[in-house]
Amino acid sequence: MKKRVQNRHKHSQSAGRAQATLPALSSLEGIPAFESLEATEEQRSAFAEASRRLAAEEVADPAEYELGCVVRLDRGFPAVLTERRLARAEFAAGITKERFSKAAVGDWVCVRCPEGHDGVLLEEILPRRSALERWRGGTRGEKQTLAANVGLVLVAQALGPEPVICDRLVRSAVVVRDCGAQVACVLTKADRAGGDARLAEDIDRVRQVLGEKVPIVACALGEKDSSELAACARAKGAGWGEEGILSLVSPGTVACILGESGAGKSTLLNALLGRNLLKTGAVRSSDDAGRHTTVSRRMVAIPSGGTIVDMPGIRSLPLVGHERGLAKVFPEIADAARSCRFRDCTHTHEPGCAVREALAEGAFCQERYDAYVALAQEMRRSEETLDPDIVL
Ligand SMILES: Nc1nc2c(ncn2[C@@H]2O[C@H](COP(=O)(O)OP(=O)(O)OP(=O)(O)O)[C@@H](O)[C@H]2O)c(=O)[nH]1
Ligand SMILES: [Mg+2]
Ligand SMILES: [Zn+2]
Structure with missing residues (x-):
């Protein structure tokens, strides 16, 4: 004693x-x-x-x-x-x-x-209801818990002049669904997408890859008059701006916001709060990369009665053993995969592949197939190279 x-x-x-x-x-x-x-x-x-x-x-x-x-x-x-x-x-x-x-x-x-x-x-x-975890450090890595007990993860992806790249969004969705939380997609900086036609294309693309069930909200906090962009987002079935986020994070919900540095996470939370509580920082002009302005993880109460955790930007999000998350994000593809002739089918060239058959029949689109196959392949590779001591 x-x-x-x-x-x-x-x-x-x-x-x-x-x-x-x-x-x-x-x-x-x-x-x-x-x-x-x-x-x-x-x-x-x-x-x-x-x-x-x-x-x-x-x-x-x-x-x-x-x-x-x-x-x-x-x-x-x-x-x-x-x-x-x-x-x-x-x-x-x-x-x-x-x-x-x-x-x-x-x-x-x-x-x-x-x-x-x-x-x-x-x-x-005390025992966690859910844990949003990330592998870091490659093959000899360790798991880092980004947030515990969150019910919803807002995955922030900045838009820009080029068409939106969905890789980050999909892998984030897989990690989030794997830990048992719900996922929503927040497309920030819609004012940088180059007009409403372009924003509409980006929303379509994200929906194609993520599926119909993942809510999408677009925001343009750098634009004074964004009514046309807002109308376009709504016409595409997406939410818009602060209002869109507030309606996702209901009273009692604890959410967190996940995304690369510079995606505009803290800026968005400040907009919800109506004041500059959180520090924000300019992105590098050469490549739009953020400067890791946020260094703490911090809950903020938002006017809906819900809570959002602001977090530092994350550099990488490797997939390791997230099969359950993959199946939740791509349920119809995972279903089809059960009927493949080979249990370890990669759905790329094998005979008797039910996934490619379903693709040919139009059960899902090429974009979703491509995303699924790429992430499944990444998981197979990480499984092989991961140090077995670390998995235990
Ligand atoms: N044009 C435009 N710029 C934005 C928007 N949202 C944020 N920004 C700018 O993007 C930069 C980065 O914003 P932050 O909110 O600091 O980004 P963050 O995701 O919190 O970054 P970290 O804390 O480093 O992870 C700032 O210069 C913001 O002013 C937007 O909707 N439109
Ligand atoms: Mg920040
Ligand atoms: Zn197959």
């Missing part, structure tokens, strides 16, 4: 030094109300169980333990919102020894709030 207390003290001191450079608590404005974030039944009972166990182990008053949600993550340091407080959390010594000790934004946690202390101790991460 004595050793454990000493450990905790040591850890708190070093964490305290590192935390000195974190944004002040006053900059946590815009965070949602505790009541608008809903833990599941399972998470609530896991909290009840954890607080009982920890109180006994640590010989503490059970009232010191509170159910909290990680509403912000700055360089790995969480800020936790509970019914009673918003506080920076340090990891308790017990949790850092365990493997599952990395909190993600959106995590429901059990924190200890000792009387007379400003900060709280993060004691346990």
